[in-house]
Amino acid sequence: MKIDVKKLKEIVGEENVRDNIADLYVYSSDASVHSSKPDAIVRPSSIKEVQEILRYANKNKIPVIPRGAGSGMSGQTVPLSGGIILDMKRMDKIIEIRPEDVICKVEPGVINDELNRVLQPYGFFFPPTPSSGRICTIGGMIGTNASGVRSVKYGATRDAVIGMKVVLANGDLVTFGSNTKVDSSGYQLAKLMVGSEGTLGIVVEATLLISPLPKYRSMGVANFSALEDAGRMISETIAAGITPSMLELMDNVAITAVNNAQNLGLPDVDAIVIFECNGMLKEAVEYDMGRVKKVCKKNNGTGIRVSNDPDEMTRIYEGRKKLFPSLSKYREGLFTTALADDMAVPMSKIADTVHEIHVIAKRNNVVMSAYGHCGAGLIHTKILMDTNKKSQWEDAKHAVKEVYDYVHKVGGTTSGEHGIGFSKGPAFKQEKKDSLEMMKAIKKALDPNNILNPHKLMDSPDDWLTATPLRYQVTK
Amino acid sequence: MATKAINNSKHLKKYEKEMNMCIRCAYCFEECPVIKETQWDTDGARGKIIMSYGLLTGELEPSQYIADKLFRCTFCRDCLDKCPSNINILEIISSARADLVKAGYASDTHKHVIKNIKDTGNIYGDTEVISQEREGKIPLFIGCQYLGRPNKTKKYIKILEKLGIDPVVENEMCCGYPMEVLGFREDFEKHKEKFQKSFPYKDAITLCPTCTVFLREGHQIDAKHVLQVMLEKLPKANLDMKVTYHDPCDFSRGLKIIEEPRKILEKLGVEIVEMKNNKENSRCCGGGGGILMTDQDLSGDIARKRIKEAIETGVDILVTSCPTCEQVLKKAAQEISEDEGKSISVRNIEDIIWRGLKKSAEIS
Numbered sequence: 001m002k003i004d005v006k007k008l009k010e011i012v013g014e015e016n017v018r019d020n021i022a023d024l025y026v027y028s029s030d031a032s033v034h035s036s037k038p039d040a041i042v043r044p045s046s047i048k049e050v051q052e053i054l055r056y057a058n059k060n061k062i063p064v065i066p067r068g069a070g071s072g073m074s075g076q077t078v079p080l081s082g083g084i085i086l087d088m089k090r091m092d093k094i095i096e097i098r099p100e101d102v103i104c105k106v107e108p109g110v111i112n113d114e115l116n117r118v119l120q121p122y123g124f125f126f127p128p129t130p131s132s133g134r135i136c137t138i139g140g141m142i143g144t145n146a147s148g149v150r151s152v153k154y155g156a157t158r159d160a161v162i163g164m165k166v167v168l169a170n171g172d173l174v175t176f177g178s179n180t181k182v183d184s185s186g187y188q189l190a191k192l193m194v195g196s197e198g199t200l201g202i203v204v205e206a207t208l209l210i211s212p213l214p215k216y217r218s219m220g221v222a223n224f225s226a227l228e229d230a231g232r233m234i235s236e237t238i239a240a241g242i243t244p245s246m247l248e249l250m251d252n253v254a255i256t257a258v259n260n261a262q263n264l265g266l267p268d269v270d271a272i273v274i275f276e277c278n279g280m281l282k283e284a285v286e287y288d289m290g291r292v293k294k295v296c297k298k299n300n301g302t303g304i305r306v307s308n309d310p311d312e313m314t315r316i317y318e319g320r321k322k323l324f325p326s327l328s329k330y331r332e333g334l335f336t337t338a339l340a341d342d343m344a345v346p347m348s349k350i351a352d353t354v355h356e357i358h359v360i361a362k363r364n365n366v367v368m369s370a371y372g373h374c375g376a377g378l379i380h381t382k383i384l385m386d387t388n389k390k391s392q393w394e395d396a397k398h399a400v401k402e403v404y405d406y407v408h409k410v411g412g413t414t415s416g417e418h419g420i421g422f423s424k425g426p427a428f429k430q431e432k433k434d435s436l437e438m439m440k441a442i443k444k445a446l447d448p449n450n451i452l453n454p455h456k457l458m459d460s461p462d463d464w465l466t467a468t469p470l471r472y473q474v475t476k
Numbered sequence: 477m478a479t480k481a482i483n484n485s486k487h488l489k490k491y492e493k494e495m496n497m498c499i500r501c502a503y504c505f506e507e508c509p510v511i512k513e514t515q516w517d518t519d520g521a522r523g524k525i526i527m528s529y530g531l532l533t534g535e536l537e538p539s540q541y542i543a544d545k546l547f548r549c550t551f552c553r554d555c556l557d558k559c560p561s562n563i564n565i566l567e568i569i570s571s572a573r574a575d576l577v578k579a580g581y582a583s584d585t586h587k588h589v590i591k592n593i594k595d596t597g598n599i600y601g602d603t604e605v606i607s608q609e610r611e612g613k614i615p616l617f618i619g620c621q622y623l624g625r626p627n628k629t630k631k632y633i634k635i636l637e638k639l640g641i642d643p644v645v646e647n648e649m650c651c652g653y654p655m656e657v658l659g660f661r662e663d664f665e666k667h668k669e670k671f672q673k674s675f676p677y678k679d680a681i682t683l684c685p686t687c688t689v690f691l692r693e694g695h696q697i698d699a700k701h702v703l704q705v706m707l708e709k710l711p712k713a714n715l716d717m718k719v720t721y722h723d724p725c726d727f728s729r730g731l732k733i734i735e736e737p738r739k740i741l742e743k744l745g746v747e748i749v750e751m752k753n754n755k756e757n758s759r760c761c762g763g764g765g766g767i768l769m770t771d772q773d774l775s776g777d778i779a780r781k782r783i784k785e786a787i788e789t790g791v792d793i794l795v796t797s798c799p800t801c802e803q804v805l806k807k808a809a810q811e812i813s814e815d816e817g818k819s820i821s822v823r824n825i826e827d828i829i830w831r832g833l834k835k836s837a838e839i840s
């Protein structure tokens with residue numbers, strides 16, 4: 001079906017539709033390894049415009065892929081069969097802030113950090129805290145159920161979204177959820193939308209729970225010469241009923257990469273754990289930090305350093321903050337790729353999983369790092385490889401499969417926060433095999449013509465490597 | 477698995493690896509003045525890197541459209557500060573520009589400026605625009621922007637004289653920065669030799685922030701901006717003024733000359749009320765990277781945003797230390813005054829220094 005660009009321009013205005021090959025190419029990729037061009041990019045500025053675009057697309061069975069900042073790591077916004085990219089960044093109004101109800105209402109194009117800047121004078125913040133918060137949009141965070149370093153205490157985006165307005169595939173506008181924290185009124189459709197990767201509807205307004213900004217915060221770091229000790233320290237901290245506001249692990253590959261890239265002089269140990277506690281009472285924060293320190297010591301943590309000085313805390317966190325991009329500095333000629341990048345496992349399995357990841361990487365001639373919000377059971381890995389080389393992609397494919405097989409075996413899940421898209425499609429379908437048909441039925445009920453972000457999640461191709469062309473040059 | 481052919485993009489080829497290291501995170505969007513105006517991904521640094529990659533792999537054919545997009549950058553350096561992968565974004569953009577120019581996609585305005593430099597040694601194409609040669613001790617590089625504003629240049633030279641700095645002025649020619657930034661690299665290679673003959677120094681003081689950067693990076697001359705040199709020598713004065721200060725991008729994020737202008741103003745009795753975005757986080761005026769020549773509307777939109785920020789401080793004078801920033805911001809201030817009735821006057825720092833020196837008891 002050829003897209004009627006003129007019609008789209010009538011809806012959103014001449015300047016908000018593009019179909020030049022250069023724009024299509026730019027919008028063909030995100031932070032994943034995939035690449036595939038849309039037929040047009042359309043930028044609505046109102047609910048009415050979104051409705052009209054969807055009515056047109058539904059009638060003509062044209063795929064529509066909502067997109068925020070395009071920082072997704074699994075190819076969620078990459079259009080496998082062309083169609084319209086719906087760039088939501090122009091819908092960026094903060095509609096209202098209601099501190100008395102501890103909620104705010106926003107349009108989907110609002111950027112996470114911008115929302116937090118506006119909330120700050122009210123003494124509140126929006127807790128999910130993804131590292132990409134400076135550019136990622138609330139719509140995108142809802143799409144992927146984003147979380148972050150603070151999720152160990154505050155939960156993920158799904159925990160903070162209580163209501164929303166959604167434009168369905170046929171252009172109808174519906175309201176899901178409520179304005180209350182508790183809601184026992186039937187199916188929780190607002191929660192269903194979170195993590196649906198744009199496959200069920202276009203979120204045009206979201207009602208979010210906000211949290212009071214903590215008055216005190218303290219950060220610490222400990223080194224571990226055995227990975228298992230670090231893993232045990234993390235699970236014992238949580239099991240002891242302590243609620244740190246951050247509990248992050250960095251393995252030796254991550255440490256080496258950060259040292260190479262940022263020259264931070266981190267110790268060459270098996271693992272580093274960074275922890276933070278926050279709260280309204282200084283004494284309570286110090287008490288909790290004391291308890292975390294004890295758990296560190298019990299598990300052979302050394303070089304324990306704790307501070308509540310903002311500059312020192314920034315220094316402690318610096319390496320973790322710049323970790324992902326630093327990975328390409330691990331070894332000359334290896335580039336970091338967003339593959340098998342955010343599985344979650346039961347807390348007690350963290351150390352074993354990290355250990356296994358390295359065994360798998362070695363067996364498959366790639367390098368893998370492991371780090372992440374392990375306090376929430378989340379392990380980030382990236383595959384470091386020569387992206388020019390065909391054989392390395394085959395190696396990566398085997399490694400990815402083996403990692404997920406292991407994660408599923410220990411009771412973990414395919415994605416903890418970045419979502420499925422294409423890259424994790426095969427593993428996701430394997431993990432959720434019992435519920436795939438049910439998911440397909442839900443999709444069909446809401447989007448009978450399958451126009452909303454098709455070929456994702458349960459409908460993703462069976463082989464991520466051939467699902468789309470890769471965004472890298474493969475020449476060797 | 478699809479494999480891609482590498483196109484023959486001579487300049488971009490060098491950055492293939494660097495482009496592979498771009499994780500496509502879009503952190504470079506955060507404060508990019510261009511994408512903030514247009515909100516199109518194509519206009520942010522990530523978009524420009526993706527297009528450059530497409531040109532290199534041959535997935536994109538060079539076109540006027542792509543050239544226009546790659547020339548929509550003020551070279552404000554904000555993306556360099558934000559990029560977690562330390563990608564040399566500006567080198568990639570200027571390499572893409574160079575390949576596009578080679579493929580025949582230079583704009584007529586840019587071609588005209590480059591021809592002017594080749595014909596007359598300055599961007600104006602006017603053989604009358606020449607520096608007044610002067611014997612002295614320390615080589616001073618004036619640069620095209622100041623050469624075109626002789627009164628300002630005279631003022632700066634007088635200031636230097638009064639402070640006991642004895643500048644040598646040659647019959648200089650353009651440093652060649654426009655050739656590099658606008659993608660005329662081959663012309664620059666030829667020009668470089670001529671320039672270095674006309675300005676045969678290893679150290680120099682300079683008036684223009686951008687020339688300061690380019691003498692260092694393009695010619696390996698140890699260039700210092702006059703503000704750095706004069707800070708210690710300036711006497712105190714009591715101008716009793718309240719101003720806001722706009723950091724030129726080549727100062728704030730390029731050379732990190734952030735405190736010197738502030739200290740100079742303070743020494744002269746000028747109180748600075750900072751804008752919301754200041755120092756390293758200062759916002760661009762919209763005048764750099766060649767955008768002023770080809771995309772005046774966009775440049776004006778960026779400048780007006782900055783002027784609005786300045787007006788929010790409540791003071792009625794904005795001081796800057798770059799003649800291009802001054803020109804662009806002055807125009808924006810005038811437009812805002814006409815449209816919204818809010819006014820702020822834009823001055824360059826040498827005016828303030830000159831007034832300070834006149835007022836200072838030690839000089840008068």
Ligand SMILES: Cc1cc2nc3c(=O)[nH]c(=O)nc-3n(C[C@H](O)[C@H](O)[C@H](O)COP(=O)(O)OP(=O)(O)OC[C@H]3O[C@@H](n4cnc5c(N)ncnc54)[C@H](O)[C@@H]3O)c2cc1C
Pocket residue numbers: 030031065066067068069070071072073076077088108129130131132135136137138139140141142143144145146147148149196197198199201202203204324417418453499500501502
């Ligand atoms: C360097 C880096 C660090 C990152 N760190 C984190 C992290 O700490 N935690 C984390 O969770 N993620 C992280 N991510 C991944 C990514 O930033 C998040 O998934 C983010 O939430 C995506 O937001 P976005 O605006 O870029 O959305 P996009 O990538 O544009 O879209 C994401 C999904 O949401 C859908 N969508 C977008 N808008 C709407 C809408 N209005 N209605 C319906 N669906 C919509 C899209 O179709 C897509 O499926 C990181 C990514 C990078 C590159």
Ligand code: SF4
Pocket residue numbers: 504507508509510511519520521548549550551552553554555556565
């Ligand atoms: S230099 Fe400035 S204008 Fe150019 S891409 Fe970077 S941030 Fe944007």
Ligand code: SF4
Pocket residue numbers: 497498499500501502503504505521522525558559560561562563565
């Ligand atoms: S910030 Fe750097 S790594 Fe990220 S997309 Fe921009 S250029 Fe690439």
